[in-house]
Amino acid sequence: MLRGLIAGLLLALAGLPALAQGQPAPSRAIQCSAPLPSDQAWRVGSGFMMMEDLARHLNTSAPSLPLGPVRQTSKAVPTLEIAVSRPDWLTPAEWRHAFFEAVAYPDGISPIELRESHLQRGTVLPPSPQDGETVVSVLFPTLDSGWRPSSWQVLLLLCLDPVQQGASALRAQGRELRAYARQPLFVSTLRLSAAVGLLTVLAAYLVLAFAAARIHARQYEHSRRLLGPGAPAPLAYALRPTVIAQDSFGYCSLSRFQVLLFTLVLAGVYAYVMGRTGELPNLSQSVLTLLGVTLTGSTLARLTEGSPMQTANRLWLLGTGVLDPTPRLPRWTDLVESDGEIDVTRVQALLFSLFAAVALVVSGTGDLENFVLPDQLVTLIGISQAVYVAGRALPRDSAKRLNEEVASIRAAEQRAMADPADAAARKDFETARNAIASSLRDVFSERFCESRLRGLQPGERAQPPGVA
Template sequence: MLRGMIAMLLLGMLWASPGQAQALSRALQCSAPVPRDEPWRVGSGFMVMEDVARYLNSSAPSLPLRPVRQTAKAVPTLEITLARPDWLTPAEWRNAFFEAVVYPDGISPVDLRESHLQRGTVLPPSPDDDLTTVSALFPTIERGWWPSSWQVVLFLCLDPTQADASPLRANGRELRAYARQPMFVSTLRLSSAVGLLTVLAAYLALAWAASRIHVRQYEHARRLLGDGAPGAFGYALRPTVIAQDSFGYCSLSRFQVLLFTLVLAGVYAYVMGRTGEMPDLSTSVLTLLGVTLTGSTLARLTEGSVMHTANRLWLLGTGVLDATPRLPRLTDLVESDGEIDVTRVQALLFSIFAAIALVVSGTGDLENFTLPEQLITLIGISQAVYVAGRALPRDSAKRLNEEIAAIRSAEARVLADANDANARKEFETARNAIASSLRDVFSERFCERRLRGLQPGDRVPPPAEA
């Protein structure tokens, strides 16, 4: 019997909880003022929405209100700034209590009903002597995709003076005055769509430009892939094609600039669509862009062929090095001289972390978005090491230049004297030894079969015109 009673009691509590929560959500904590000629009434300290609607229908706003603005947060949040009225002292102003409601715009003040009102959750403000900014959350005011128009009402509540206080009253805060202002409220769906479409439009424009620039590279890719090759525009949609350098390698610094540019453009468009204002950029965002742009500029200054011009011409002329355009790959972001470059991996990973943080946190408050100083410093160090690595001479490239110079010298001696056995032996020795260096530097562009059959004076014919 006892267990049955406990079970019934728990079921009753669970059954009653939603109704109680709904009743509280339809009430304001401010109590209506009681005329001085009437005694204090014992009450819960809450005003139901019916009383709020009656009050708004029969009174006029008297609080000086600044323009209401919407923040970029995912939950619809309104920031309301109001000035201290003259009839309040600074001390009373700092101790004021606020409540907020909204109702659809277009409803006449005298026709306002309880069902029209939606209560907001007011966050604790930080007032000063003259101004107070109140943030109120309204999770239920978004309607579908399109912005909606609302009347925003902010109530000012004050504790009564000590002379008017009564121990019979549960809550002493009284509704003294209110402010009202219309505003449009954007939707999360529309703002997110604006941000995504901005990124998509920018990326498609870059892909279209890449498809027009890298025509010869695409023709080579189509010959390699055959019937499975995508169209020119589909091929250019790859980020490796957009971020490649003049030698057909996907550049890490260009990829970082592309990543941060697209992410920031999307976040900026989202915030504009959400707030209707052009947001300011925080110091962290500007620093992050400055580091990546500086790294990209310095990397381009140090960008150049690893081969001496004469040696490169010899490789192309003999057919040892494939003259067709190189196809960029994702592995180019972390590869250097045929091996994984840990500095590239570090720079890539922390750049991705920073971009994710910008999307997650920057969309809510782009103006005050901050990254840890250690992360920005680490990205800067990675950029510096990456640029320095490109500027310093590579051991494999230096060794390869010396080996090519040796085989060219032996070839010249053989061509000068076909009976010079020593010169021919040196040529064959250098030809056999150079294979590993060419494979490390040029990977798939190195034609090993051509090198093995190379004889002094062999040259490939120029490509026939189409």
């Protein structure tokens, strides 16, 4: 008994190499058997066809499978979509049980001079054949290498399982290669397509930076005076997103930053997909909704854009020198700050926008036409935009309080100027002057000149900029 077990084990181990040789690696063979001559009896096959035999078969036969357009998708791994129609000689039942294989060889090689080394095997994703046209997806990782695009001949092979035809069981395990089709295809590379997308974003951003450098030249001169020798070059200063997305008062606008973010991301993804597929891609409904929400929010935010100060009070602050008349420098904190404090509605809108932009880059590059954002995320972005715009439109408590305090100090100044000997009027002016400092600091931050306010006297005015 023991001897029999040992002998059986040795025979099994000895037969493993032969078995491995009888089942070639999928990369060197396709899962179809070569068609046998009509005068030969059917026999049990291995289910595989070596590439050398496939090349020989392709050299001596002609394509007879109706093939539609072949297009490359935008996925990172080269993926081809091949539209194939059911041949007239194939019944719908046979068609639904069809098995596909795909190979490719470099364009320019004569169909009668194919060799094993020319053929590259693709991985066919399991299709669902329809009675009419069926789209077959094939992965071809070996077609994408380096930077330069290449031209290929793609062959789709139709294999049929004889068992499904009701034939003898002797024909089992032997899918037969019944027909194939050939179609040329120009394949782009992932590196080149990604470079096209990145260069598109870079070119668009540089154009915006050049425009911002010219528009905000006065602001840059002010920043150079503040920073001294460490000030960046004009273009380097304008390359900051905060400079490009700022409003007319020198604040980095959250709504403009969102529009800038989605515009650049979508432009890069669109250029990448176009470079990858060679076609102008369609935009999904989620992308259009996302752009619509951000553009609407930006437009409404601009309608409510304005200074929190009343004109008369703002002129008084500028005239007395309490408020620095030089241009304000935008900061990153403007995106989440409002009236000297963190605005959670801005934080929410910014975070959800960043999530949507990352999702567009990660998923949209693979299939921009069918890119879908969760409805909850789109709703949250819309709510955040609505709350953000409503917050800008409604009167702010700090601005309202500051306007009242400036009006109070102006009235006290007029009484003190009308009667310089009135000690009570002068005391009221000093009290209002000391009380207004905290409100000015909250609203205008670094533009508030506190030392100027402390020494301010009734009727005193600052010299205009540039006057000695």
